[in-house]
Amino acid sequence: MKSYFPASLFLTTLLSAAPAFAHEVSQAKIVELSLHRIERLVILNRVDASFLTEIQSLKLSLIAHSDEITPAFKVTAYQGVAQDGTRRGLELVTNADGKALSQNVLAGSAPAVASAWTDKDAVTLTENSLHYVLDNVATTPALAPIDENLTEVNLSHGTNATGQAVAVAEFKTGAQQAGLLVRVKLDGTWDSAEAVAPTPTE
């Protein structure tokens, strides 16, 4: 029966504001949105599931653009290097808002050494590490350069101060700028973080 006075209301929004041409979305946020997109593409079987489990690094580059709807960022997610020297990659292009525009799989063989994350997958571990930056930048100004200028994330196995196995995400902003190491436990919960000194200039 049709209801003329709906008891429940159907109300939603998508929250993202419109920038002009300046990037009002930080580069760390772009990387986070790209990680969400990788997950989405895997769920929908549009790319191989190995992009969820074997991602080892992400590199962000800027694309010259003149408005808010054309390509502005390219994030390339790489798996580990294969025995034949190739490396599978997934290029994701977004506009200045971080909205997905296109994707392209870079052909390569399976990594020579599997990531072997035991609990959470590589995308989740990377994203959870990234949230240390995104969730704390408002109260920790020292994180602002990472948030604004992030260009590379590398995920690897490591140990924390007590020798426990953790995932280590290395955040880079440029050759001569300070970086950041974020450690998350294998279940994806936060462990620790430390700044990495800038590379000295010669």
Add this chain to the structure above:
Amino acid sequence: MKLATWHSLSIALLTSVLSQTTWAHDTGRVGIESDVTGPVQAGHVVIKIQMADMERRLPVTDRDIEVVHEKKLHAFIFDQALSEFHHVHPVFAGDSWTVEAELPVTGHYSLWVQGTLTDQMAEFTADTGFDVMGGSEAHLVLPFPGEARIGHTGIFQVTLSGTPVYAGQMTMLGLTLSRMDGTPIEIHPWLGASAHVIAVTWDGEQLAHLHTIETGTSGKLMLHAEFREPGGYRLWVQYQDGSEVRTVPLTLTVLPQPSPL
């Protein structure tokens, strides 16, 4: 987008019972992918979309969605100038949903999809964009022209009444639906409501789908809403008069919240 405002805007809605609404955004539970890889030809546009439930890590099929307001999915398509508008209902077939609309005008379009998952009755929205080429000249994207609380399409007129709207304050607005030729209006329920109001911020980046409530007087409806962000809004009011669904555009200014004395 300004990250500080990422979560800051919502529009709330009251009926006889206050409804708390969870707002979704594009990093929310459901994500969308379309088959569009470049500009589409103007005319009868057919777009296939797929949705992913990011929480369960599964594709969203028609079995995963509740019927709400008589449809499983509601989709809104509008151009960047907020001049073109379509409210359509995607159909599931195989592994994707098909969205169809007549889009004769060139431009950049947003496609918003809105639904409710059977799992936890979770409401969601997801959006994507696409370009239409080869149609009539794109509408100019203009700055907000100011408030226009009277809108009409042909002889069909909607008048929005009520006090000025302030951000962050619950507001009751009156809607009067009428015909400019003086003939009586014949409102019939459409999709489970007397009227649907789709509110979009002038930048086109935020959207709310609201429903009116009847007052008992023919053609007079009420809308309770809270606009948390000041600025200009496009409102499309949709209702069925006689046998036809009418869509009437309006503009609304939401003023900054007054400072406390």
